[in-house]
Structures are given as structure tokens and as C-alpha cells.
Amino acid sequence: MVQTLQKAVSEAAKLLSGAGVTGARRDAALLMANILESDVGILYLEPDRSLTNAQYSSFQRAIERRALREPISHILGHREFWSLDFLVGPDVLDPRPDSETLIETVLMAQKSGQEITSILDLGVGSGCLLLSLLSEIENARGTGVDQSQAAIEIAIQNARRLGLEDRTKFQHGNWCDGIGETFDLVISNPPYIPASDIEGLQPEVKDFEPLSALIGGEDGLDCYRDIVSSVKPRMNSNSLIVFEVGAGQAQQVSDLLENSGFSDVSRHKDLAEIERCVSAFS
Numbered sequence: 001m002v003q004t005l006q007k008a009v010s011e012a013a014k015l016l017s018g019a020g021v022t023g024a025r026r027d028a029a030l031l032m033a034n035i036l037e038s039d040v041g042i043l044y045l046e047p048d049r050s051l052t053n054a055q056y057s058s059f060q061r062a063i064e065r066r067a068l069r070e071p072i073s074h075i076l077g078h079r080e081f082w083s084l085d086f087l088v089g090p091d092v093l094d095p096r097p098d099s100e101t102l103i104e105t106v107l108m109a110q111k112s113g114q115e116i117t118s119i120l121d122l123g124v125g126s127g128c129l130l131l132s133l134l135s136e137i138e139n140a141r142g143t144g145v146d147q148s149q150a151a152i153e154i155a156i157q158n159a160r161r162l163g164l165e166d167r168t169k170f171q172h173g174n175w176c177d178g179i180g181e182t183f184d185l186v187i188s189n190p191p192y193i194p195a196s197d198i199e200g201l202q203p204e205v206k207d208f209e210p211l212s213a214l215i216g217g218e219d220g221l222d223c224y225r226d227i228v229s230s231v232k233p234r235m236n237s238n239s240l241i242v243f244e245v246g247a248g249q250a251q252q253v254s255d256l257l258e259n260s261g262f263s264d265v266s267r268h269k270d271l272a273e274i275e276r277c278v279s280a281f282s
């Protein structure tokens with residue numbers, strides 16, 4: 001039977017909703033638009049358009065994956081962050097809108113006179129933080145470190161796609177190990193979820209995102225301790241460090257920085273008024 005756009009999307013939205021997907025209709029529309037190589041406006045412009053058998057089968061396959069709670073970004077293969085398009089997949093953390101708070105924090109510091117010509121991103125993942133900053137700070141160069149070689153490969157592809165490969169370097173390894181240079185800015189969104197919280201997360205996260213990008217030890221703070229205790233020799237004098245933190249962790253991460261001799265420790269809220277970043281100076 002010939003399927004129209006509108007009918008296929010409505011049926012898929014019902015199926016996704018029954019599978020517990022929030023925003024089921026939006027996701028069904030996005031997956032349809034992707035198959036038609038169009039944008040979601042096509043659903044309103046041509047609701048009665050007939051799908052070919054091949055288009056309908058591809059749409060059904062995509063909906064089956066989403067019904068198993070695979071993240072929509074994995075099915076589409078990319079995700080928008082800071083208005084840029086990033087390749088993503090099972091080897092990297094899906095960039096989160098909350099992480100744009102870190103970009104805003106850095107750009108505000110730069111606007112207030114902080115010089116930033118070199119950036120070190122510890123736990124670079126897809127490269128969303130480092131590459132977004134490099135797209136804004138035109139004379140800066142950046143180094144991205146990750147313990148996952150698969151993540152590094154994706155970050156390299158994203159740097160190429162965004163035309164930033166000449167200003168980036170990527171290194172496979174453990175935080176600051178083996179890094180000889182010093183930087184004006186260090187950023188990090190390290191794994192920060194306490195190990196015992198993983199079971200309570202949405203299937204999209206716990207079943208499809210790399211656990212090594214999520215778990216920050218028993219209390220979620222292990223990576224902050226490791227980085228704070230080793231990063232100072234990699235920072236120029238009066239250079240800036242900005243961490244993303246999990247909800248409720250800002251006080252503890254501020255204490256860690258203060259107790260290690262960092263100055264002007266400040267906290268920054270995201271759009272939901274949650275303290276999302278902690279910054280300090282070396």
C-alpha cells in the first residue's frame with residue numbers, strides 16, 4: 001500500500017511514543033526529513049506526498065532503531081552544537097546543549113581582556129568544545145587529548161569538515177601525560193557521573209554512549225582530582241581553566257581548585273539556572 005508522508009510520520013510517532021521516546025513526533029519528522037534529504041518543512045508543504053517503497057523501508061528501519069532508544073544523533077550520524085555540524089557516533093559523547101555554557105564562559109573572559117592564543121581540551125570527544133572555540137577565536141590554536149583513539153579519529157574528521165585542521169592537534173593519551181607545551185586556556189568536560197547513578201540514566205545514554213565518557217568514579221569527581229593535580233605545569237601564568245561540572249558538583253570542584261592554589265574561582269550557570277561550569281586562573 002502506498003504510504004503518504006503524513007500517515008507514515010503519524011504512525012511512527014505513535015510507535016515511538018509507546019516505546020517511551022520523548023519528543024516522538026519531532027524525532028519521526030526528523031528521521032523522515034533525513035531520508036528525503038530535506039528539512040522538516042516538507043511535512044507541512046507536501047503532507048500527501050507518496051513515499052517510494054525504498055523510502056518507506058528506510059524510514060521503518062530508522063524508526064525501529066529509535067524505538068530501541070538509540071539516540072537520534074547516532075541514526076542521523078551528526079549533531080548540531082554551537083550552530084556547527086559535528087559527526088557523532090557510539091564512540092563519542094553526544095554533544096549536549098548545556099555544554100554551550102562553557103563556550104559562553106570562555107568568550108566572556110576573552111571579551112573582558114583574557115588573551116587566548118592556545119587551548120588545551122582534556123577529553124576532547126567529538127571535538128565540539130575545542131572546535132567551537134577555534135571557530136570563534138580566529139588566531140588561536142588548539143590541542144585535543146582523549147584516551148579513546150576512536151574519539152580522536154572523529155574529532156580529526158570534525159576538524160577537517162569545519163576547515164580547522166591547520167589549527168588543531170590531537171593526542172591520544174591520559175589527560176596531560178606527554179604534553180610538553182603550555183597553554184593560555186585549558187577546558188575540560190570530563191566524565192562526571194557517579195558510578196552508581198548509571199543504572200538510573202535514560203537508555204539513550206546508558207546503553208549507547210561510551211561509559212568511559214560518562215563515569216567519573218564513585219563520587220563522580222575522580223577526573224577533576226586527576227586534572228587539577230596535574231594541569232598547572234601545562235598552563236601559562238594567569239591562564240584560565242574552565243571545567244564543565246555535573247549538577248550539584250560546582251562547590252566541590254571549586255574547593256578542589258582553591259585548595260590547589262588556583263585563584264578567582266567562579267561558577268557559571270546554564271540556561272536552566274544550574275551551576276554548569278567552574279572557572280579559575282593559574
Ligand SMILES: C[S@@+](CC[C@H](N)C(=O)[O-])C[C@H]1O[C@@H](n2cnc3c(N)ncnc32)[C@H](O)[C@@H]1O
Binds near residue numbers: 096099124212214
Ligand atoms: C564527557 S566526555 C566529553 C567529550 C567532549 N569534550 C564534549 O564535551 O562533548 C569526556 C571525554 O573524556 C575522555 N576521557 C576519559 N578519561 C580520560 C583520560 N584519563 N584521559 C583523556 N581523556 C579521557 C573520554 O574518552 C571522553 O571522550
